[in-house]
Structure formats: C-alpha cells, structure tokens
Amino acid sequence: MIMIAGGAVSGDSKDAHLMHLDGAAxxxxxxxxxxxxxLAAAVEGCEGVFHVASTVPADKIVDPELEVMVPAVKGTLNILEVWSSLEVQKVVVVSSTDAVHYDPNWPQGKAKDESC
Structure with missing residues (x-):
C-alpha cells in the first residue's frame, strides 16, 4: 500500500498513527x-489508487472558484493523467463533506448537497 500525503511524511505526528495499522511496517x-x-514516482507499479485529496483552505475563502474549484479540478485531472499513463487498473475518486461547506450564503438549516 502506498499513501501520498499532501502535508505529511513518514515520521510526522500527523501520520504517525498510520504506521500502527496491521502490516503497515x-x-x-x-x-x-x-x-x-x-505523482508518477509514487504510483508507479500500483494496480489501484484511491484519490481522497482536495483543496481545503484554512483561511476565509474570498473566491471559491479560484481558491477551491480550480486547484481541485486541476489536481484531479493531473493525477488521472499520471495514472492513465502508468496504466493503473482501478481509480477511486472520493471527496469529503468539506466539499459542500464553503458557501457562506447557504441558508441556515437547509441540507447541503451538490448545489451548495
């Protein structure tokens, strides 16, 4: 198993718990x-990949399109192109609830969905 971490590498406290998983060592x-x-070096030789990353700015978002959507789409296209060129057999792309939490004008109490 290979994990590509945007902000962490082996030994960082952020990912230390992963090394305690069965078989991780x-x-x-x-x-x-x-x-x-x-990301070619990291996924070379892999048969399958889960893409679970997306841009999650820490500060107030002024321009959601520029600050969230553009890097998310560009990043996903980039890794799909890399995986395609390396003939990865299976790719699973997922998101998180953070993807729908950035509309400051969303009505309070209204369920969030893909239109948010």
Whole structure:
C-alpha cells in the first residue's frame, strides 16, 4: 500500500498513527506530494489508487472558484493523467463533506448537497 500525503511524511505526528495499522511496517509507503505536481514516482507499479485529496483552505475563502474549484479540478485531472499513463487498473475518486461547506450564503438549516 502506498499513501501520498499532501502535508505529511513518514515520521510526522500527523501520520504517525498510520504506521500502527496491521502490516503497515511491511507494506505502507508514505510520500509527501502535491496533486498539482507529478505523482508518477509514487504510483508507479500500483494496480489501484484511491484519490481522497482536495483543496481545503484554512483561511476565509474570498473566491471559491479560484481558491477551491480550480486547484481541485486541476489536481484531479493531473493525477488521472499520471495514472492513465502508468496504466493503473482501478481509480477511486472520493471527496469529503468539506466539499459542500464553503458557501457562506447557504441558508441556515437547509441540507447541503451538490448545489451548495
């Protein structure tokens, strides 16, 4: 198993718990990477990949399109192109609830969905 971590590498406190998973010492490799850069070295030889990363700005978002959507789409396209060129057989792309929490004008109490 290989994990590509945007802000963490093996030994960082942020990812230290991962090394306690069953079999991690023998089969878990951690890479620090940016989805806007090439990831070929990290996924070369992999048969399947889970893409769970997305941009989550820490500060107030002034321009959601520019600050969240553009890097998220560009990053996902970048890694899909890399995985396609390396002939990865299975790719699973997921998101998080953070993807729908950025509309400051969303009505209080209204359920959040893809239109948010």
């Amino acid at each position: 023998e089969s878990l490799l951690l890479f620090k990477a940016d989805v806007l850069d090439t």
